[in-house]
Every structure is written in structure tokens, then in C-alpha cells.
Amino acid sequence: MLQVIRVVVAFLTVMFVMVAFDGTAQALEPVSVNGDVDAIDLLPAVESYSSQGDRIQIQTAPGADGIVRRIEVRSKEAGASPNWIVFALANTTDEQIDRIVVAPHFRLVGSGLVWPDLGASRIAEITPSQGFQPEREDDDDADVFRITLDPGSRITFVAELRTANLPQLYLWNPDSYKDKVNSLTLYKGIVLGIAGLLALFLTIAFVVKGTAMFPAAAALAWAVLAYLAIDFGFLHKFLAITGDGDRVWRAGAEAVFSATLLVFLFAYLNLNRWHVRYSVVSGLWLLGLAALVGLAVINAPVAAGVARISIATLAVVGLLIIFFLAFHGYDRAVMLIPTWTLLLGWVVAAGLTITGHLTNDLVQPALTGGLVLVVMLIGFTVMQHAFAGSAFAPGLMTDTERKALALTGSGDVVWDWDVPADRIYVSPEADQLLGVSPGALDGPASGWLELVHMFDRDRFRTALDAVIDQRRGRVSQDFRIRASDGHYMWLNLKARPVVGSDGEVVRCVGTISDITEQKTAEERLLHDAVRDNLTGLPNRELFTDRLEAALVFARQDPGLRPTVLVLDLDRYKQVNDAVGHSVGDSILLTVARRMSRLLKPRDSVCRIFGDQFGVILLSEPDSERAAAFAETIRRSLRTPVAVADREIFLTASIGVATHDPQSPSKAGDLIKDAEIAMYNAKKAGGDRIEIFHPSMRIERPDRSSLEADLRRAMERDELKVLFQPVVHLQDRTIAGFEALVRWEHPKLGRLPPAEFTAMAEETGLIVDVGLFVLDRTARQLAIWQRLVEVEPPLFALVNVSSRQLLRQDLIQDIKAVLARAGIERGSLKLEISEGLVMENPEYAAQILAQLHDLGVGLTMDGFGTGYSSLSYLQRFPFDMLKIDQSFVKQNGRGRPVILRSIIALARDLGMEVIADGADTDADADDLSHIGCEFARGAAFGDPVTAEEARRLIAGPIRLRA
Structure with a gap:
């Protein structure tokens, strides 16, 4: 019974295999073989099979007698399930033919990028339908079988495969x-x-001169040599590689080649000198490639795929870095452009090969030769730089030579005083610096003293005399010296004495450097620290300091009674909005000049902040005469200010506080008393004078209470951010919103920014308020962008104050806001006025560049109202100009011409333009006709809440002017 079951199972198995393969083997046609062709590609004639067991049954090609037979082939290992291929050959000649079947282990063509085929033994055994078994011949690079075809024979061959992939099969x-x-x-x-010779030569060069580029280039050459040894099969001559070992070595070699290429690029270009991020990225990249070498042992195809992607990325990114540094005048980068361009071409050709777009058999050897050519050009580039830079200069640099080169590199002037002969020598650079004839500065020390500024002569003479008398020490002296055109330059002298054998000073030798720019910067910083940038008047700090000094004198002199006047212009904000910032600044300058003309030498005037001024009155000790002086100021300010073809009328509220010897107070308290009186004058309607009396403190002035309330406003959620639409003029659709902050005061109702921003700016609360507005705006912008996807995306404009721009934490604050919101790059636009930028141009340029790199849009606010907009427009990375509303509202003939010029300038610089103050349909139409892209104003709606703005953009995104 057991025997019968075995027979039935065998029969069913044979029938299943016959059914499974019967339909795929019917069209097997033999390949005609004759003696005229050297090689035949068998892949087009091959039929592939996969079996579920260790045997396969196939139908042979029709024999010479036309009969189709069936044969069964077993795999070499029992129980295996290999892949199979079947092909048939026909000898059409009258002679016996010997041929060899060749299946290469590795073929670069079509090997793949992400999960490459790194090669392996392809064919385990070939079984013919008749005749002798093909003989395997020894070959490290391919599976080679010798077959014999009798005259007129037709033989079907069944090949058992070791891999699922067979890249090539030739007869x-x-x-x-x-x-x-x-x-x-x-x-x-x-x-x-x-x-090998190239690698050896670069290694010798590294030993001779151990600069960083030589070991990097030598390592790259050795890596290429190792890769070629593996690819050419020479490694098998020295190492007993079996199984998948060849794939591991090949993947590791590609990873090492990518790593050495990265090291060479980093070392040759000396990238660590340009930016620390280059070092960080390169280090992380190199660690990843080192990990690939270990990964090659576990999973060679994955490691090779990542290494190939790394090589391609390195070629592209490297070329971009080279072009960037070459554009900045870096000689090494310029010299590397041809070589790296050739490397990129090699990478492109290799990519086309491994993806199967280049299939010629000559491509693989050509790529290996091209790789050696690239390394050879890299070696030539290194040698060229070495010779050009005197890298092989014999001998070592002496300490004297090194100091001489350092002095030359510093650009300082040599100063040498021969003390016994009383003769000073300076290098020719000093003559060029001062613009005098050659040798004019050589001579006795007294001749130098005539050129030194009269206020610096005594210090200069004393410093030299002290060194000579003490016979030791060092001179470090700053002094001014007169140039040929009469102006003075600041110089710094650093020198030390040289003592002779008799113990006396024989020389005094040192260097002179030009520090004029440094001194000018110090004077500017000192001036800006105590002076207002616009009016040149003392600021609040200097004003307080002078008042403290006056109070000290008043305590010593009972007849001296300092009086403080605090003046605030009425409705200045409305005037400034109506006529523009430029005219507003002119008004402040006029006010400053009028007040200065009324003061006597003992008095002082300052600009406290904004449109608020202060006066220290010492020339009028009587309170009644001080009040009369305040009335004189009030009447003087009532005189109209003529601007262009219009007159502007101003009034002021003035508070007066006089020092009381019976109850002495500090300077800050006296200023606060004058402010309290001024706010009382404003509450009474303005254009009046109020004398302070202690009962006013009980009323708690608006400024003090507002300051206290503002500190708690954000905690109580009293600050609200409104959004005014910004419209695309071409189709009247919403392009974005401008954020405007309002204060919902529990007692005073909604307060506009004019009521509290100046106070917030002075007290520093503007930083917290500005950050609050930025965060709320960014969050709302993210909601809008998720709600409506348009191109370009919706944007939001947020104004930035001087306190925010000039603080060091601004970049980190912006990073945090962007990270929390997740908005489109460039859609959050910061509005920055030109006057704000010009307060500190150098620092502002750095901050704006960092903000631009973060992906923040930058808008120049109030363009056209400043004095230096055009000169600094290209220097700062603004991407949008906001035209001041004064240009939009004026109806003169010059408006279209000016607006067209601004818009054309912005377009030439690649900037967008938004016009402020489009309050009518006519304004919008005019702006659209002259090419303005965006506009904001009453014509497109008043500021709305975030929910109302959301409803606006949720429907059809369209506003009607």
C-alpha cells in the first residue's frame, strides 16, 4: 500500500510541474551558431523559470527530426528551489563547434542606484538535452562553461542560477x-x-611637505587604487575571497571613496575657515560614511546604494560650494573648477550607466579610466597650488622673517627714533598715509611735535621722556597728527626702548597704526549714547544727568532754583500720518531750533522721546518768570510751519515743575512732576501751561497709570491684534493682512497704538508687546494658510520697533515663533523703517541678513520719506517696499512720476511694492495702472479681528474697492 501511495504522489507531482511549465516553453527557438560570429548575446533568446522544488521539467526545442521532447533537470542541492534559464543552440554548419558560455559576476551597466547588484556567481550548472555536460572553466570574473555542438545538432540547455538576476549572458x-x-x-x-604611481607620488609629496591637502589627495588616490583592484579582480590574487566577500569589499570601497572625496574637498578648500557649519556638516557626513563601512558587512547592497548617492550629492554640492567661493575670489576654488566639473561629468556618466541608459560594454572600462584621470587632475591641481604658493620652499622660516612678514601683513608703519642723533625714521607708508612728500616725516622729534595736535603734545612728549628716563617700559599712545590737507588723523604708537651697552637708551622702535575709523566710531557711539539722532539735542539720560548737576549746585546756592519744563506736541501723531514721516521729522527739527533760540547759555533743552521735549531753566529763578518763559515757548510754537506749499499749525501742552529748596527731590522725581503737570494740560484740552502742585499726584497721571496697566495687559488678555487687508490690485483679491495692535483698556476702552507705543518703547515693554504680536500673527497666518491654499501663499506684515531690532535675542525669538507656527517661508514679513535701520547700519545689516536666512520676509516701511533709502536699498536684503501714504494721498502732478520711479526701481531690484493709504477707488485704480502690486487702505476695509479675517478668506477671496 505504501508503494502505491508513493507512485501516486510522484505522478501528481510530475503532472503539476508539466501543467505549470507547459504554457511557457512552447515557443523555445534555437539560436543559430556558425563560425562567422565571435560573440552572440543569448539574453534575448533565454526563457526564465522559477520552480517550487529542486527539479524542473521543460520541453526542448524541436530537434533535427522535428520532434519536441521533454526533459527533467534536478538542482545540485536536494531540497533547493533555484531559478532556471533555458536556451537552445543549433549548429548550422557541417563541422563540430566549440563555444563558451560567459556570465559575468559583476556588471556596472544596469547595476542600480538604491539597491545595486554588486555581483556574484550567476550559474551553478548547465545541463544539455543531449551530449556531454558543459565544463566549467576557472575564471575569477565570470562563470565560464565550454560546450560542444555537433554538426546539425539542436541542443536545449537548462542552467541552474545562483541569483535571481542575470545581467549578461554571451556565447x-x-x-x-x-x-x-x-x-x-x-x-x-x-x-x-x-x-598606483599617482598614489605613491602624492604620498611622497605628503611626506616631504605635510600640508593638509597632500594627505587628503593621497588618501583619495589610494581609495581609487583599492576600488580599481577590487573592480579588476586583482584583489583575488592576494586574498582568498569566497561567497559574498567580493560584494562586501566592493561596497566598502565605494563608501571609502566617497569619504576620501569629502575629506579632500574639505581640506583643499579649507572650509573650516569659512563657517563653522561646514565643519559640522562635513563631520556628520564623514561619520555616516564610516558607519557605511561597517554596514557593508551586514548588508552590502544598502551600503553601496547610500555610498553612490553620497558620491553624486558630494559632486553637486561640492561644485556649488566651489563656485560660491570662486565668486568671492578664493584662488583655491578657482583652480579646482575644471577638475570638479570633470568629476561631475564622470558622476553623470556613471549614473546613466548604473541606471541602464548606457549599455555599451566599453562603458565600464572607460569609467575606470576616467576616474583615474579625475584623480590625476586633482593631483595636478594640488601640485599647481603647491608650486604657486611656494609650498616646497626649502628651509624653515626664521623667527625674524616671521616677524617681518607679520608686520607687513598688519599694515602698520615702522617708527624708529635714534635717540642720540635725535632723528625719527618712519617707513614710506606713513608718508602716503598723511599725504606728505617722501621723507618729510624723517627728522628730529621736535618736528613731529609740530604736527601733533596741540592738546596731545604734552602727553606725547611725556610718554617718550618717561621711557628714556626709566630705560624700560613700553609706549602705547593715541594722538592726533595733522595731514597735508590740514585735517587731523588719529594714530596709535606702540614702541619700546632699546638699551645700549652703557645702559642708556639708544633707540626707541615700534609701530604706528591708523585708528581714525576706530576713534570716529567711538565718538559716534558716545554721541549716540547721549544725543538724539534726529535733532542732535541731549537725550533723556544726558538731560537727567545735567539736572542732577543743577540740583547739586542748587543745594549749595539758595538763589538757584532749577525749573523743569516738559513739552508735548498736541495731535502730532495725526499730523505725522497726514504729511508723512519726512515732514514729521522736519517739524521736530523746527521745534528743536525754535526752543534752542529762546534759551540762554545756562539753560538746556533735550528731546525726551517722540514729540516730547524737556527744558532745564536756570536763568529764571523766579517761578512767575519761569511761567512767562513757558508762555513764550508756547507762542513760538504756534507760529505755522511752512512745508512745501502748505502751512502746518502746531500747539503744545507744557508742564512746569520748580525745585523747592524746602523739600529737595531727585532729578527723576522733578521730571516726573513736570510730566504730571503736562498730562494735566493735555487732559484740559491742550495748548496750555500747567504749573505742578503736589495735589496732582493724587490724581495719578495717565502716563503712570497706563504704564502700570500695560505691564498687566497681556496677562489679562487686554491686547488684541487686528488685521487690515492687503489687496492684490490686479484682481482685487486678498494677498495678506497687516497686523495692528489695540489695547482694550477696562476703563478707557479701545486705545490705538499712538496712546501707548511711545511709552512702551521708552520703558522697554515694547519688546514683550512686539513678541506677543509676532506670535499671535504667525499663529493666525498658519491657520489661514491651512484654510486656503493659494499661490503665492497669504502673508502677514508685522511692524518691528527699534528695541526689538537692536536686541540680541531677536533671532532666537523669531526662530521660536516660526517653529511654533509652521508657516510658509517668507510669508511672515517684518516691517522696518529706514530711520530704524540707519540708527546702527552695520549691526542692522547683520541682523537683517540672519532674519532673511531664517525665511522671514523683510519690508522697508515708509519708503521715500528718508534721506538714504536709495544708497542702502541694495545693501539690506529687503524683498518688499512699502510706499509712504504721503505719496499716495498727494494730488499734485508729481505723484505718478514719483510712484512710477519707485515701482520701476523696486522691480529692477527684484522687490515687490505695497502702497499705504489707498483710501479711495481712484487711489486703487491709479496705483494699479502704474504697476503697483499691493495696496492697503480704507478702500479695502478697516482692521478686523482674526475671526472676521478668517471669514473673509474662507469664502471667495475677493474684496470690492
Whole structure:
């Protein structure tokens, strides 16, 4: 019974295999073989099979008698399930033919990028349908089987595969295949020899001169040599590689090649000197490639795929860095452009090859030769730089030579005083610096004293005399010296005495450097620290300091009674909005000049902040005469200010506080008393004078209470951010919103920014308020962008104050806001006025560049109202100009011309333009006709809440003017 079951199972198995393969083997056609063709590509004639067991049954090609037979082939290992291929050959000649079947282990063509085929033994065994079993021949690079075809025979061959992939299968004439192998061996030997000599030469160069670029180039050459040894099969001559070992070595070699290429680029370009991020990125990249070498042992295809992607990325990114540094005048980058361009071409050709777009058999040896050529050009580039930079200069630099080179590099002037002969010598650079004739500065020390500024002569003479008398020490002296055109330059002298054998000073030798720019910067910083930038008047700090000094004198002199006047212009904000910032600044300058003309030498006037001024009155000790002086100021300010073809009328509220010897107070308290009186004058309607009396403190002035309330406003959620639409003029659709902050005061109702921003700016609360507005605006912008996807995305404009721009934490604050919101790059636009930028141009340029790199849009606010907009427009990375409303509202003939000029200038600089103050349909139409892109104003709606703005953009995104 057991025997019967076995027979039935065997029969069913045979029938299942026959059914499974019956339909795929019917069209097997033999390949005609004759003696005229050296090589035949068998892949088009191959039929592939996969079986579920260790045997396969196939139908043979029709024999010479026309009969189709069926054969069964077993795998070499019982129980295996290999892949199979079947092909048939027909000898159409009258002679016996010997041929060899060749299946290469590795073929670069079509090997793949992400999960590459790194090669392996392809064919385990070939079984013919008749005749002798094909003989396997020894070959480290391919599976080679010799077959014999009798005259007129038709033989079907079944090949058992070791891998699922068979990249190539050729039938070769043995003599032709031998000639091909010999030719390739000769070519490989030549290429390998050149690569070896190049690696050895660069190694010797590294030993001779150990600069960083030589070991990097030598390591790259050795990596290429190792890769070629693996690719050419020479590694098998020295190492017993079996199984998948060849794939591991090949993947590791590609990872090492990518790593050495990265090291060479970093070392040659000396990237660590340009920015620390280059070092960080390169270090992380190198660690990743080092990990690939270990990964090659576990999963060679994955490691090779990542290494190939790394090589391609490095070639592209490297070329971009090279072009960037070459554009900035870096000689090393300029010299590397041709070589790296050739490397990129090699990478492109290799990419086309591994993806199967280049299939010629000559591509693989050509790429290996091209790789050696690239390394050879890299070696030539390194040598060229070495010779150009005197890298092989014999001998070591002496300490004297090094100091001489350092002095030359510093640009300082040599100063040498021969003390016994009383003769000073300076290098020719000093004559050029001062613009005098050559040798004019050489002579006795007294001649130098005549050129030194009269206020610095005594210090200069004393410093030299002290060194000579004490016979030790060092001179470090700043002094001014007169140039040929009469102006003075600041110089710094650093010198030390040289003592002779008799113990006396024989020389005083040192250097002179030009520090004029440094001194000018210090004077500017000192001036800006105590002076107002616009009016040149003392600021609040200097004003307080002078008042403290006056109070000290008043305590010593009972007849001296300092009086403080605090003046605030009425409705200045409305005037400034109506006529523009430029005219507003002119008004403040006029007010400053009028007040200065009324003061006597003992009095002082300052600009406290904004449109608020202060006066220290010492020339009028009587309170009644001080009040009369305040009335004089009030009447003087009532005189109209003529601007262009219009007159502007001003009034002021003035508070007066006089020092009381019976109850002495500090300067800050006296100023606060005058402010309290001024606010009382404003509450009474303005354009009046109020004398302070202690009962006013009980009323708690508006400023003090507002300051206290503002500190708690954000905690109580009293600050609200409104959004005014910004419209695209071409189709009247919403392009974005401008954020405007309002204070919902529990007692005073909604307060506009004019009521509290100046106070917030002075007290520093504007930083917290500005950050609050930025965060709320960014969050709302993210909601809008998720709600409506338009191109370009909706944007939001947020004004930035001087306190925010000039503080060091602004960049970190912006990073945090962007990270929390997740908005589109460039859609959050910061509005920055030109006057704000010009307070500190150098620092502002750095901050704006960092903000631009973060992906923040930058808008120049109030363009056209300043004095230096055009000169600084290209220097700062603004991407949008906001035209001041004064240009939009004026109706003169010059408006279209000015607006067209501004818009044309912005377009030439690649900037967008938004016009402020489009309050009518006519304004919008005019702006649209002259090419303005965006506009904001009453014509498109008043500021709305975030929810109302959301409803606006949720429907059809369209506003009607």
C-alpha cells in the first residue's frame, strides 16, 4: 500500500510541474551558431523559470527530426528551489563547434542606484538535452562553461542560477574571448599602474611637505587604487575571497571613496575657515560614511546604494560650494573648477550607466579610466597650488622673517627714533598715509611735535621722556597728527626702548597704526549714547544727568532754583500720518531750533522721546518768570510751519515743575512732576501751561497709570491684534493682512497704538508687546494658510520697533515663533523703517541678513520719506517696499512720476511694492495702472479681528474697492 501511495504522489507531482511549465516553453527557438560570429548575446533568446522544488521539467526545442521532447533537470542541492534559464543552440554548419558560455559576476551597466547588484556567481550548472555536460572553466570574473555542438545538432540547455538576476549572458568564440580578456587585462594593468604611481607620488609629496591637502589627495588616490583592484579582480590574487566577500569589499570601497572625496574637498578648500557649519556638516557626513563601512558587512547592497548617492550629492554640492567661493575670489576654488566639473561629468556618466541608459560594454572600462584621470587632475591641481604658493620652499622660516612678514601683513608703519642723533625714521607708508612728500616725516622729534595736535603734545612728549628716563617700559599712545590737507588723523604708537651697552637708551622702535575709523566710531557711539539722532539735542539720560548737576549746585546756592519744563506736541501723531514721516521729522527739527533760540547759555533743552521735549531753566529763578518763559515757548510754537506749499499749525501742552529748596527731590522725581503737570494740560484740552502742585499726584497721571496697566495687559488678555487687508490690485483679491495692535483698556476702552507705543518703547515693554504680536500673527497666518491654499501663499506684515531690532535675542525669538507656527517661508514679513535701520547700519545689516536666512520676509516701511533709502536699498536684503501714504494721498502732478520711479526701481531690484493709504477707488485704480502690486487702505476695509479675517478668506477671496 505504501508503494502505491508513493507512485501516486510522484505522478501528481510530475503532472503539476508539466501543467505549470507547459504554457511557457512552447515557443523555445534555437539560436543559430556558425563560425562567422565571435560573440552572440543569448539574453534575448533565454526563457526564465522559477520552480517550487529542486527539479524542473521543460520541453526542448524541436530537434533535427522535428520532434519536441521533454526533459527533467534536478538542482545540485536536494531540497533547493533555484531559478532556471533555458536556451537552445543549433549548429548550422557541417563541422563540430566549440563555444563558451560567459556570465559575468559583476556588471556596472544596469547595476542600480538604491539597491545595486554588486555581483556574484550567476550559474551553478548547465545541463544539455543531449551530449556531454558543459565544463566549467576557472575564471575569477565570470562563470565560464565550454560546450560542444555537433554538426546539425539542436541542443536545449537548462542552467541552474545562483541569483535571481542575470545581467549578461554571451556565447563566445574561445579565441575571441581570450583576445578580449588579454586586451582588458593589459588595459587594466596600465590603468592600475598609473593609479598606483599617482598614489605613491602624492604620498611622497605628503611626506616631504605635510600640508593638509597632500594627505587628503593621497588618501583619495589610494581609495581609487583599492576600488580599481577590487573592480579588476586583482584583489583575488592576494586574498582568498569566497561567497559574498567580493560584494562586501566592493561596497566598502565605494563608501571609502566617497569619504576620501569629502575629506579632500574639505581640506583643499579649507572650509573650516569659512563657517563653522561646514565643519559640522562635513563631520556628520564623514561619520555616516564610516558607519557605511561597517554596514557593508551586514548588508552590502544598502551600503553601496547610500555610498553612490553620497558620491553624486558630494559632486553637486561640492561644485556649488566651489563656485560660491570662486565668486568671492578664493584662488583655491578657482583652480579646482575644471577638475570638479570633470568629476561631475564622470558622476553623470556613471549614473546613466548604473541606471541602464548606457549599455555599451566599453562603458565600464572607460569609467575606470576616467576616474583615474579625475584623480590625476586633482593631483595636478594640488601640485599647481603647491608650486604657486611656494609650498616646497626649502628651509624653515626664521623667527625674524616671521616677524617681518607679520608686520607687513598688519599694515602698520615702522617708527624708529635714534635717540642720540635725535632723528625719527618712519617707513614710506606713513608718508602716503598723511599725504606728505617722501621723507618729510624723517627728522628730529621736535618736528613731529609740530604736527601733533596741540592738546596731545604734552602727553606725547611725556610718554617718550618717561621711557628714556626709566630705560624700560613700553609706549602705547593715541594722538592726533595733522595731514597735508590740514585735517587731523588719529594714530596709535606702540614702541619700546632699546638699551645700549652703557645702559642708556639708544633707540626707541615700534609701530604706528591708523585708528581714525576706530576713534570716529567711538565718538559716534558716545554721541549716540547721549544725543538724539534726529535733532542732535541731549537725550533723556544726558538731560537727567545735567539736572542732577543743577540740583547739586542748587543745594549749595539758595538763589538757584532749577525749573523743569516738559513739552508735548498736541495731535502730532495725526499730523505725522497726514504729511508723512519726512515732514514729521522736519517739524521736530523746527521745534528743536525754535526752543534752542529762546534759551540762554545756562539753560538746556533735550528731546525726551517722540514729540516730547524737556527744558532745564536756570536763568529764571523766579517761578512767575519761569511761567512767562513757558508762555513764550508756547507762542513760538504756534507760529505755522511752512512745508512745501502748505502751512502746518502746531500747539503744545507744557508742564512746569520748580525745585523747592524746602523739600529737595531727585532729578527723576522733578521730571516726573513736570510730566504730571503736562498730562494735566493735555487732559484740559491742550495748548496750555500747567504749573505742578503736589495735589496732582493724587490724581495719578495717565502716563503712570497706563504704564502700570500695560505691564498687566497681556496677562489679562487686554491686547488684541487686528488685521487690515492687503489687496492684490490686479484682481482685487486678498494677498495678506497687516497686523495692528489695540489695547482694550477696562476703563478707557479701545486705545490705538499712538496712546501707548511711545511709552512702551521708552520703558522697554515694547519688546514683550512686539513678541506677543509676532506670535499671535504667525499663529493666525498658519491657520489661514491651512484654510486656503493659494499661490503665492497669504502673508502677514508685522511692524518691528527699534528695541526689538537692536536686541540680541531677536533671532532666537523669531526662530521660536516660526517653529511654533509652521508657516510658509517668507510669508511672515517684518516691517522696518529706514530711520530704524540707519540708527546702527552695520549691526542692522547683520541682523537683517540672519532674519532673511531664517525665511522671514523683510519690508522697508515708509519708503521715500528718508534721506538714504536709495544708497542702502541694495545693501539690506529687503524683498518688499512699502510706499509712504504721503505719496499716495498727494494730488499734485508729481505723484505718478514719483510712484512710477519707485515701482520701476523696486522691480529692477527684484522687490515687490505695497502702497499705504489707498483710501479711495481712484487711489486703487491709479496705483494699479502704474504697476503697483499691493495696496492697503480704507478702500479695502478697516482692521478686523482674526475671526472676521478668517471669514473673509474662507469664502471667495475677493474684496470690492
